[in-house]
Amino acid sequence: xxxxxxxxxxxxxxxxxxxxxxxxxxxxxxxxxxxxxxxxxxxxxxxxx
Amino acid sequence: xxxxxxxxxxxxxxxxxxxxxxxxxxxxxxxxxxxxxxxxxxxxxxxxxxxxxxxxxxxxxxxxxxxxxxxxxxxxxxxxxxxxxxxxxxxxxxxxxxxxxxxxxxxxxxxxxxxxxxxxxxxxxxxxxxxxxxxxxxxxxxxxxxxxxxxxxxxxxxxxxxxxxxxxxxxxxxxxxxxxxxxxxxxxxxxxxxxxxxxxxxxxxxxxxxxxxxxxxxxxxxxxxxxxxxxxxxxxxx
Numbered sequence: 001x002x003x004x005x006x007x008x009x010x011x012x013x014x015x016x017x018x019x020x021x022x023x024x025x026x027x028x029x030x031x032x033x034x035x036x037x038x039x040x041x042x043x044x045x046x047x048x049x
Numbered sequence: 050x051x052x053x054x055x056x057x058x059x060x061x062x063x064x065x066x067x068x069x070x071x072x073x074x075x076x077x078x079x080x081x082x083x084x085x086x087x088x089x090x091x092x093x094x095x096x097x098x099x100x101x102x103x104x105x106x107x108x109x110x111x112x113x114x115x116x117x118x119x120x121x122x123x124x125x126x127x128x129x130x131x132x133x134x135x136x137x138x139x140x141x142x143x144x145x146x147x148x149x150x151x152x153x154x155x156x157x158x159x160x161x162x163x164x165x166x167x168x169x170x171x172x173x174x175x176x177x178x179x180x181x182x183x184x185x186x187x188x189x190x191x192x193x194x195x196x197x198x199x200x201x202x203x204x205x206x207x208x209x210x211x212x213x214x215x216x217x218x219x220x221x222x223x224x225x226x227x228x229x230x231x232x233x234x235x236x237x238x239x240x241x242x243x244x245x246x247x248x249x250x251x252x253x254x255x256x257x258x259x260x261x262x263x264x265x266x267x268x269x270x271x272x273x274x275x276x277x278x279x280x281x282x283x284x285x286x287x
Contacts, residue, residue: 049203
């Protein structure tokens, strides 16, 4: 992304989308203890075990 | 020694077919690279195919090759304490599933480096052949990621750590949702180098989050650097 900016003065849309998506996935650490996720996880657990 | 240009399947972007001995490749390829007409950038956000001599493209090739090496270093560093060091010491106590998972994912990094190296060397023809295997390997990565995630869940529940492993399950599952999206897009746009290389980079970066999360930089800094009134300095300095 920095390489693109330095060489072309523009950031490729793939990097912009990728950065947004990867940053958004970091937020999952706040969701791992949520009841919504745990209910899904328990459902998967019943299916796996 | 003859090269001829043929319009690709996508229609807007010519590709070069090789029909010569290796001896004349460099000269001819340079000439052909200069002659490539940039496509309309319809799918690449205005980033048309690179036009220029081989020498002009070298910094870009160096850049992507260097990034692939950096990815390998991050995997080595991230899993050093939890996997590689115990493996070398002979004290590794992981299940065969984890060992297989490590082997498959390291294989992806090796493939990533190989593909970047092939482009760096200008062997696009070999890159495309290896890429067919890479498509299959990408599906193996997804299957393996899901299998390990569910295996760790079952193992953890059996060991009485249900709450812990159920919480953690979100991490690998999200990885295995995001990776296929970028990987699939990279395959779809495989004939558009500017898009393809960036999509593959983002897809591989997604896989690296597990290694990055395990990088114990704080411990490294504490062990090798000290803070004094004059600022941070290596511990070995007098």
